[in-house]
Amino acid sequence: MNSSWDSGFQGKPGQGMSHSPSFGGAASFFRTPYQATLNDVDIAVTGVPLDFATTNRSGARLGPRAIRNASLSLAWERPWPWTQDPLIALRVIDYGDCEPPNGNLLSVSHIESHIANIVNSGTATLILGGDHFISYPSLRAHAAVHGPISLIHFDAHTDTWPSESNDINHGTMFYHASREGIVVPASSTQIGIRTTNEDTQGFHIVSAADVxxxxxxxxxxxxxxxxxxxxxxITVDIDCLDPAYAPGTGTPVPGGLSTFQLLNIIRELKGVNLVGMDIVEVAPAYDHAEITALAAAQIAIELLCLYAENHR
Incomplete structure (x- = not known):
């Protein structure tokens, strides 16, 4: 390989895993090519570096960058135990980050527009957060194309606490989503829950203890x-994992899942009609040795494996 060749800038979608050294080059997601167009693309990976909807520790705005960086050390071979390389089976690009208009950090409507632009092109999304509120505008964009959505939600928290209609909070967005008919609780499941919320809004809950x-x-x-x-x-809040496996997050709760348990569930979901994905709440300021970012990157690539499995 030419030593000056950088797959993040010069690669093509569908090129497969990269054998470039993990310590140099463009920090794109798993060294997929950065691309500003959506022509002939199956999956657009995009970051949403927003964290003003947090209720405890901030810092998830740096999550997309941390996940991309961590992914470089995992980008050398197809994920075990999957039988195909998702970066060969799918045309995946790094679509960069969703940036607020005119630097207005308090704007959120641009997120829905950004995701809608991807979904309306016929491309699926893998979104890197950012706090968990970003799932709400993303779900709005997906529901506009696919109709009401069934949610598979990995989290320590239900994020269905009742609230006023005009608030912005990473613990209330699925309350709003279910009330608006964007998400269908009866066909949705929340996994890893270990915080108290008496009103489940009709979601099926598999608690951390159940897992x-x-x-x-x-x-x-x-x-x-x-x-x-x-x-x-599928939405994955990294605090679904026990703090031993994901210390770098804003609202850690002891008693959670191991990384293996979460991945093992994803690996068993073959056949699911997957239309969109996100991984959120990575806050690298509280991380150690990239434990959390590495977990998020592994979860993200295995979500792509699941998507590829169901779109052969």
């Missing part, structure tokens, strides 16, 4: 039984 008692196959079976053929959006 520790059940197999990944059993949990996936529960999820698939509910989603059936409905369009599905």
């Amino acid at each position: 520790h008692q059940l197999s990944g196959k059993n949990i996936a079976s529960q999820i698939l039984e509910r989603t059936k053929d409905c369009p599905v959006y």
